[in-house]
Amino acid sequence: MKTDKGTLFVFSGPSGTGKGTILGEYFKKYNDNKLRYSVSATTRSPRVGETDGINYYFVSQDKFKAMIDSDELLEWARFCDNYYGTPKKQIMDMLSDGIDVILEIETVGAMKIKAKIPEAVMIFVLPPSLSELKSRLTSRGTESADVIKKRTDEAVREIEQSVKYDYIIINDKIEEAVEDFRTIVNSQRLKTNNNKNTISEVLKK
Amino acid sequence: MKTDKGTLFVFSGPSGTGKGTILGEYFKKYNDNKLRYSVSATTRSPRVGETDGINYYFVSQDKFKAMIDSDELLEWARFCDNYYGTPKKQIMDMLSDGIDVILEIETVGAMKIKAKIPEAVMIFVLPPSLSELKSRLTSRGTESADVIKKRTDEAVREIEQSVKYDYIIINDKIEEAVEDFRTIVNSQRLKTNNNKNTISEVLKK
Numbered sequence: 139m140k141t142d143k144g145t146l147f148v149f150s151g152p153s154g155t156g157k158g159t160i161l162g163e164y165f166k167k168y169n170d171n172k173l174r175y176s177v178s179a180t181t182r183s184p185r186v187g188e189t190d191g192i193n194y195y196f197v198s199q200d201k202f203k204a205m206i207d208s209d210e211l212l213e214w215a216r217f218c219d220n221y222y223g224t225p226k227k228q229i230m231d232m233l234s235d236g237i238d239v240i241l242e243i244e245t246v247g248a249m250k251i252k253a254k255i256p257e258a259v260m261i262f263v264l265p266p267s268l269s270e271l272k273s274r275l276t277s278r279g280t281e282s283a284d285v286i287k288k289r290t291d292e293a294v295r296e297i298e299q300s301v302k303y304d305y306i307i308i309n310d311k312i313e314e315a316v317e318d319f320r321t322i323v324n325s326q327r328l329k330t331n332n333n334k335n336t337i338s339e340v341l342k343k
Numbered sequence: 344m345k346t347d348k349g350t351l352f353v354f355s356g357p358s359g360t361g362k363g364t365i366l367g368e369y370f371k372k373y374n375d376n377k378l379r380y381s382v383s384a385t386t387r388s389p390r391v392g393e394t395d396g397i398n399y400y401f402v403s404q405d406k407f408k409a410m411i412d413s414d415e416l417l418e419w420a421r422f423c424d425n426y427y428g429t430p431k432k433q434i435m436d437m438l439s440d441g442i443d444v445i446l447e448i449e450t451v452g453a454m455k456i457k458a459k460i461p462e463a464v465m466i467f468v469l470p471p472s473l474s475e476l477k478s479r480l481t482s483r484g485t486e487s488a489d490v491i492k493k494r495t496d497e498a499v500r501e502i503e504q505s506v507k508y509d510y511i512i513i514n515d516k517i518e519e520a521v522e523d524f525r526t527i528v529n530s531q532r533l534k535t536n537n538n539k540n541t542i543s544e545v546l547k548k
Contacts, residue, residue, distance in 0.1 A: 262535070267548035300542055305533045308541070318533055325530030328510045328523055330467070336513070337505055343472035 141236030142335050144172075145326045146229060148251050149242045151263030152293035154275045156309045157242055160263065163316045173323060176229050176241040179205065182220040195225065213243075213250035224251065238323065245299040252302075259326055261319070262303035266310040268293065346441035347540050349377075350531045351434060353456050354447045355505075356468030357498035359480045361514045362447055365468065368521045378528060381434050381446040384410065387425040400430065418448075418455035429456065443528065450504040457507075464531055466524070467508035471515040473498065 151157050164170070179195040181202050190196045197205070202221045205211055214223030224241060232239050241251065252258055265271035271293055275286050300306060305322050309315040326332060356362050369375070384400040386407050395401045402410070407426045410416055419428030429446060437444050446456065457463055470476035476498055480491050505511060510527050514520040531537060 264542070264545050267545055269548055294546065297542065297546055301535060301539070303535050305530070306535050306538045306542065307533065308545070318529075321526050321529045322533060324523075324526045325510070328512065328527060330506060330508050330511050333511045334506070337469070337502070337511065340469050340472055340513070341499065341502055343474055 142332045144233040144236050144238040145332065146176075146233060146251075146255055146258040147173075147238065147240045147323065147326075148248045148258050148260045149240055149263070150245050150248045150261070150296070150299075150303070151307075151309075152265070152271065152296045153289055154271050154293070155263045155265050156312065156315070157263050159312060160307070160309065160315050160319055161240065161242070163312060164319050167316060168320060170323070172236075172327075173238045173240055174232055176224060176239050178222055178243075179211070179225055180220060180222045182222075212254055213247045215247060238326070245296050245302075249299075249302065257331075259305070259322070260303040261305045261307060261322055262300040263315070264297065264300060264306055264308045265293075266308055268297075347537045349438040349441050349443040350528075350537065351438060351456075351460055351463040352378075352443065352445045352528065352531075353453045353463050353465045354445055354468070355450050355453045355466070355501070355508070356512075356514075357470070357476060357501045358494055359476050359483075359498070360468045360470050361517065361520070362468050364517060365512070365514065365520050365524050366445065366447070368517060369524050372521060373525060375528070377441075377532075378443045378445055379437055381429060381444050383427055383448075384416070384430055385425060385427045387427075417459055418452045420452060443531070450501050450507075454504075454507065462536075464510070464527070465508040466510045466512060466527055467505040468520070469502065469505060469511055469513045470498075471513055473502075 149157055149161070177191060177195055179197050179202065181197060181199050184190065184193070184196050188194065199221070202223065205223065205225070206214060210226055211223040212226045212229065214221060224243070224247070229239050229241070243251065248260065252260060265274070268290065272286065272290050275281060275289055281289070307315050307318045330337070354362055354366070382396060382400055384402050384407065386402060386404050389395065389398070389401050393399065404426070407428065410428065410430070411419060415431055416428040417431045417434065419426060429448070429452070434444050434446070448456065453465065457465060470479070473495065477491065477495050480486060480494055486494070512520050512523045
């Protein structure tokens, strides 16, 4: 049977909402082989514990600029003298193999992706409240009051973008947020557009 | 907190695919008070065990025609000298109260509903294969070969309409079909459009 195309999930939400935890717990609990991470490219140096090809593709500035010039990136941006970008080929290959792809990215990059791949499914993770998010950022204990204020302001700006997304997950209890994520992923697998070949098969048999 | 509007689910599939069983098992297992049946109106006589207002609203021909004239029906059709129709007010009232509504209906009526309520979520139940459907219809043992042939032809015509639906459930194993149904219902509850008030609340707190 011919495989239907995979779905690209774009996953955003302010710093401190637990996006990484939701995905980590989901993969641990459900061992979903039909869903894979998109790995970004960056020019920044690897941190301790980070592996090339898993956390990021670590590339030189020259290599990154060559990737931009040859249109190998779906989107890219520059933060603090470092470049970050989303390689196109790996995503397109997985999707055409029927694999779903999850791409964690901030809202500006997310909108660039949506413009290029309109059928991408956009998921936004919300904290239960702004005050809860602020207390989560504070309890990390690693940031100054200034940094926390800056992050909270940034969170408000990001949350205002959430109306442009398809789905909202409120990360109040992590187990429920994982189930919500699973519901969204599985619902896409039931979409008629992702089952055109299945319908033909039913009619053939 | 202001309630967001409910979702209308339109539920179709050929005779013998187990639509009623899926819904029955879903309500038994999950006791979902946020989802209610839409009750149709009909001019046919109640059968043994059927209750007015639960299985159907049983009305006279005159009453039914008056409902048509005063635009009280979202859609209606005539089969074998009897009229069947979908009352508008009960559905609209539940939706604006934030209640989700499920409406079981054949494909022609379903498309009329979609035309009037474009945000309706369309779900189609497929048998695992046509031969399986035929054997299910045969094993009921109550129908002649002629009737089974007619139903199978009708099933093919209905399945061809399934591409116009949003979601496909293949009823191979009933427990999986119930989970698929639940996934679709819950995913709608995570849609940004159904959570506009929630987003405002998060930003307010």
